[in-house]
Amino acid sequence: MRPRRRAPEPVRPVVPQARINDGIRVPRVRLVDEDGGQVGIKDTKEALEYAYSKNLDLVEVAAQADPPVARVMDYGKYRYEQEQKAKLARKHQIQVNVKEIKLRPKIGLHDYNTKKGHVLRFLNHRAKVKVTIMFRGREQYHPERGRDLLMRLAEDVKEVGVVESPPLQDGRNMVMVLGPTKNAGVKSDAKDEDTQRSEEAVQDHGDGQVAPAPREPDYPSGPPGEEEAREAEARPAGQAGRA
Numbered sequence: 001m002r003p004r005r006r007a008p009e010p011v012r013p014v015v016p017q018a019r020i021n022d023g024i025r026v027p028r029v030r031l032v033d034e035d036g037g038q039v040g041i042k043d044t045k046e047a048l049e050y051a052y053s054k055n056l057d058l059v060e061v062a063a064q065a066d067p068p069v070a071r072v073m074d075y076g077k078y079r080y081e082q083e084q085k086a087k088l089a090r091k092h093q094i095q096v097n098v099k100e101i102k103l104r105p106k107i108g109l110h111d112y113n114t115k116k117g118h119v120l121r122f123l124n125h126r127a128k129v130k131v132t133i134m135f136r137g138r139e140q141y142h143p144e145r146g147r148d149l150l151m152r153l154a155e156d157v158k159e160v161g162v163v164e165s166p167p168l169q170d171g172r173n174m175v176m177v178l179g180p181t182k183n184a185g186v187k188s189d190a191k192d193e194d195t196q197r198s199e200e201a202v203q204d205h206g207d208g209q210v211a212p213a214p215r216e217p218d219y220p221s222g223p224p225g226e227e228e229a230r231e232a233e234a235r236p237a238g239q240a241g242r243a
Contacts, residue, residue, distance in 0.1 A: 019060040020075050021048060029060070029070035041067060097127040102134055103153075105145045116156055123160045123178065124185040133167075133174040146174040160184040 019025075024044055031039040031047045034056060042050070051058035051072045059078065062069035099122040101115055122129045131153060133146035150167045157178065165177035 018075075019063070020057050021051070024048075024058065024060050024068075024070060026068050028067045029058075030065065030067055032061075032069060032071040034072045036071075044070075047072075097125075098130055099127050100130045100132060102132045103149060104134055104136075105139050105142070105149060107149070112153075116153060119153065119157055119178065120160060123157060123180045126180050126185055128164070128180070129161070129178045131176045131178065135172045135174070140172055143169055143174060150174065150176045154178065 027044060028041055029044055029047050031042045031050065033039050034054060039050070047070055048058050054072055056072050057075040058070050059073055059075055060068055061071050099118075101119055101122075103112075103115060107115070119129050119131070131150060133149060135143070135146065139145070147167045154161070154163050154176070160181055160183060161178040162181050163176065164179040165175070167174050167176045
């Protein structure tokens with residue numbers, strides 16, 4: 001029986017490890033007290049005794065200085081604050097997602113529409129699109145064909161994409177970069193929501209909607225049997241018995 005896989009533990013942000021207390025090997029340090037005040041240049045042993053007298057740690061905060069700067073502080077609290085700062089910086093960091101689409105100068109209409117659909121999908125997902133025209137052989141002597149094709153694509157997707165980098169020749173390739181506009185992804189989401197609402201309205205009759213009442217069948221002269229009863233009443237008694 002195979003062992004069950006455990007869920008991976010979350011990776012904690014990596015904070016550079018500073019040298020503290022006995023890990024400081026230099027003979028002298030420029031000592032800074034817990035309030036940020038300058039104490040002066042002290043022997044490392046004397047600086048340690050000063051930190052221990054405050055029930056705090058001696059932390060090397062500027063190892064490249066001459067002499068290195070050491071500060072008296074609560075190292076556990078300092079490490080926690082550094083981790084929170086790194087976490088906040090990653091949270092506000094903007095991740096740019098770039099997709100790439102490759103075309104040929106003599107691309108067919110069907111293939112062009114397929115590629116254009118991919119570009120629209122990427123832009124609606126708020127991703128940048130790098131469009132590359134690949135030239136082969138003598139095609140590279142006619143760069144205007146690739147430029148016209150790229151500008152045609154930019155015109156077709158202008159509702160959700162804007163040209164951030166115009167077509168530029170790069171060896172045998174020509175590259176253009178499209179970025180999403182403010183409206184990218186908004187219309188598609190609204191359309192999907194309207195479609196979902198309409199489907200729910202058709203399938204569910206319990207939300208205040210009344211199903212149409214069954215229609216009664218139309219008979220030419222009333223319900224079945226009513227016409228025969230009328231004929232029997234109109235006949236004489238003798239004819240009724242013969243019948």
